[in-house]
Amino acid sequence: MELKNDYNLTVGLRIREIREALHLTREQFSEICDISDSFLADIERGKKSITIKTLNKICTGANISADYIVFGNKSDFASDAIIEILRALPHDKLVSALVILNEYARAVKD
Numbered sequence: 001m002e003l004k005n006d007y008n009l010t011v012g013l014r015i016r017e018i019r020e021a022l023h024l025t026r027e028q029f030s031e032i033c034d035i036s037d038s039f040l041a042d043i044e045r046g047k048k049s050i051t052i053k054t055l056n057k058i059c060t061g062a063n064i065s066a067d068y069i070v071f072g073n074k075s076d077f078a079s080d081a082i083i084e085i086l087r088a089l090p091h092d093k094l095v096s097a098l099v100i101l102n103e104y105a106r107a108v109k110d
Helices: 002-021 026-033 037-044 052-062 067-071 074-088 091-109
Strands: none
Touching (some): 002 052, 002 067, 026 037, 074 091
């Protein structure tokens, strides 16, 4: 029982980290993910487990893969999020996004 609660807390903290990285309130994120904000609060606090269906809703809403939430592979989190955001753009907007991303990368390197 203790191991399950530890894993729930770990997953919940990762989901909270994703939500905060997106600069969304719990209410905004729960609406995007199509889950109640009280359920999201319980998940983030490790009080509730999530099903595959809920995991899918969270990943779809945040435009990320489940890899970070499930396995904690943080090195892929940011790049996965960027890739998923770019994939969701219509082709005519993709070029503009790439230009902006390239300019940002160049600016922070200097």
